[in-house]
Amino acid sequence: MAYPSIAIPGQPLGLSSQYASGPGTHVQNAHICASILGPVVEYAQDTKASSGKTRDSPPPVLSVQRSAQLVSNDAALTNVLPEVDAVVLARVTRINPRQATVAILVVGETVCSDEFQGLIRVQDVRATEKDKVKIFSSFRPGDIVRAQVISLGDQSNYYLSTAGNHLGVVMATSDGGNTMYPISWKEFKDPVTGVTESRKVAKPF
Amino acid sequence: MPLDTSSYSLALLRLDGRRWNELRRIHAQISTQAAADGSSYLEMGNTKVICTIAGPAEVRRTGGGGSDAEIKVEIDIAGFSGVERKKRTKTDKRVAEMRYTIANAFSSSLLTHLYPRSTIQITLHILSQDGSLLAACLNAATLALIDAGIPMTDYIVACTAGSTSSYSSNDESADPLLDLNSSEEMELPFLTVGTLGAGEKVSVLVMETRAQIGRLEGMLAVGVDGCKQVREILDQVVRRHGKKLVNSIVE
Structure with a gap:
């Protein structure tokens, strides 16, 4: 040798x-x-x-x-990348009336080593009555969202959709900082103050 | 403490007791920080540098990046590192030039074409400064890049060389000096030379002071020779680290 x-x-x-x-x-x-x-x-x-x-x-x-x-x-070696139709968990980082920007944390069952930036446009939030959706009453920064990748998108964002019963916000904190629990398909409730906040709620398993 | 007029010419020993062609003690460690993709700790005498590498990672900003990986260098000089506590601004010209020099040097030695649309972030923390700062940064970055597993054509190693002759004395037989400390750097003309590989291929050459053109050749020759010695030392460090890795796999 x-x-x-x-x-x-x-x-x-x-x-x-x-x-x-x-x-x-x-x-x-x-x-x-x-x-x-x-x-x-x-x-x-x-x-x-x-x-x-x-x-x-x-x-x-x-x-x-x-x-x-x-x-x-x-x-640890396999570096997963989101692909079309993959179900991901993402944290909402910022919102505006047209879209919610999220950081993709988990793809399928695998935790990403690096965050990927994704986008949920207002027309992709739910399947019905798309014209009445308001981002502000669907997501808030800090929420954890289960979403599906619909497109690899442009060079900086994956495009995600929460249209579907099993998709939407899975974890949310209230304005008071308390972790809330879902009470309907569009509302979360704060267990301490009793105040309800509107979200696009994912159906619990 | 005028070095070139008093003690040196008598005993041919420098302030710290070295001869003209002697390096200071070099101590280096690889893989010092677990959280970084690659890291190293390097001491050249009393100059102490920590280097961490992040990447190659996806480019964050919109617009993508080019077909080659971009090398970004961040230098953080600790307030307690120097003799006096000096507040450095973000736009310090000397630091900016060091960052540019390091990024430029590694963009030629790293195989950046393998990582399109990505960035390699080199972060250098300077804990203690005692001369040869740029050289120490280059050596630390080389070790950390090896630890990060970023493909490179060869090592970049660097050291400094100076000249004992003052401008006015015009002494042709004056010795060049190898690996200057900060008090020597303050009063003597010096250059930082970095070589790529085992040969005499110079990839970095920085000189901020003025010297007679006749001195340059001698300084450069001593510098390149010093780089070979530094390379030997870094080689040992890398080999030791490689052996340790292989042993940890076998066990």
Whole structure:
């Protein structure tokens, strides 16, 4: 074995005529060089990709593994992204009469490592009587909302919808700062003051 | 304490007892903060720097970002780090230039094309300053970027070099000095040189003081030579960290 067990960035690992460059490596002066710190792995190239040439087998691939990939388990590694039709949990960050901006915290069953910004437009809040919906009486900043991704949206926002019985606000705090409980499909009640506030309520399971 | 006129010429020892080509003690640790994507702690003599890396992460602002990752540098100089407590404004020109120099240096060594529309945030906390600040920041950032697993073509290592000869004395045989501390930096012309890789490829060269052009070559040669020594030391640190990681997997 010509290459070392642990590579450090910039270290030459082998000639590019003998090996192919895999993840974690780059080619410099006809040498495969490591670009990250970690153990070196050699594996045979996927032969299906280069089925045109049958005579000579493709060179083996050299790659450097990220050490953290081996240390951490797979669950932490998989970085989930919201996709269309996924049900997400999001926190309302700000509202205006046309839309509510939210931060997506959970996609499906997986907690995101990073928050994603999403948007609930006024016409996507509920399925019926869309023209009568008021964002102000559906969401408030700080509410936790269960919503469905309807579009990957523009470059900064995912577009979400709460049209559906099971979608809407699942957790809300009142003006007084108390956690409220849902009493109907459009109202939450403060257990301390007894005041009701209107929301687009998600049907509890 | 005029260094170049009194003691140095007699004993050829500097104020802290070093010879002209000696580095200060370099101590470095990798992966010091668990919360960051990559982090390091570096001491070059009494200059102490903590570096943390966040990213590559999605660009926050609207408009997206380009086809390469953008490198942002934040430098926080602690109030207690220097000799006197100085209030630094956000728009300090010297800090701004350091940020620009660091971002520029790493945008050439990191493989930023692998991370389109993302940012790599380099945050440097300066706990103690005693000269060679930019060099310490560059070295700390290199270690933290390795810890973060951001692909790079090679290390950037940096150190400073100065010249003992004053402008007026015009002494051609005056020694260049390696790795200046703050009292030397205050009275001698010096430059910060950063090299990429094991060769003599200079990627960073900053000089804020004036010196005769004849001195430059000597200073640069000493600086590049110092970078090789720094590289050896950082190499050991990285290898030790790599071994530790591999051992923790096996066990």
